[in-house]
């Protein structure tokens with residue numbers, strides 16, 4: 001039945017098992033992800049807002065096959081990444097990167113949705129330092 005449906009119209013085939021194993025190069029995949037995908041999905045695939053109320057979903061917990069097929073079909077607002085754009089090996093590296101991020105949570109402890117080091121650092125500066133200053137003022141007021 002799948003073969004019959006596939007014969008009706010042109011379209012990408014189901015990806016080869018070989019490219020779905022997530023044992024590629026995560027460093028290269030991360031680079032490709034930041035170039036091609038991060039503007040919509042965030043640098044670690046934590047989701048992102050787009051125009052007109054649309055959004056790019058989070059990519060944690062998405063199966064390897066689903067990731068590959070999303071790249072070759074380009075659902076909704078997402079562009080199609082054909083084999084001339086990202087070779088099957090590149091796609092495998094991207095899948096490897098996403099699986100790596102999924103299986104290796106932040107070593108620095110809590111993260112704020114991985115929105116970036118500047119935004120997260122600023123948050124700590126303003127609220128962390130604000131809290132410390134507030135405590136200091138409070139202690140100073142008590143000692144009088």
Ligand code: HEC
Nearest residue numbers: 036037040055056057062066067070075076077078079081
């Ligand atoms: C222009 C923005 C944009 C770019 C660039 C983009 N995506 Fe997407 N992506 C989307 C949107 C929007 C959806 C949701 C489509 C839908 O709702 O059907 C999506 C869906 C997905 C899904 C399906 C998630 C799910 O849970 O069903 C995967 C996987 C995915 N994208 C991976 C990628 C990868 C990998 C790249 C880079 C090679 C990429 N995307 C680049 C916008 C983008």
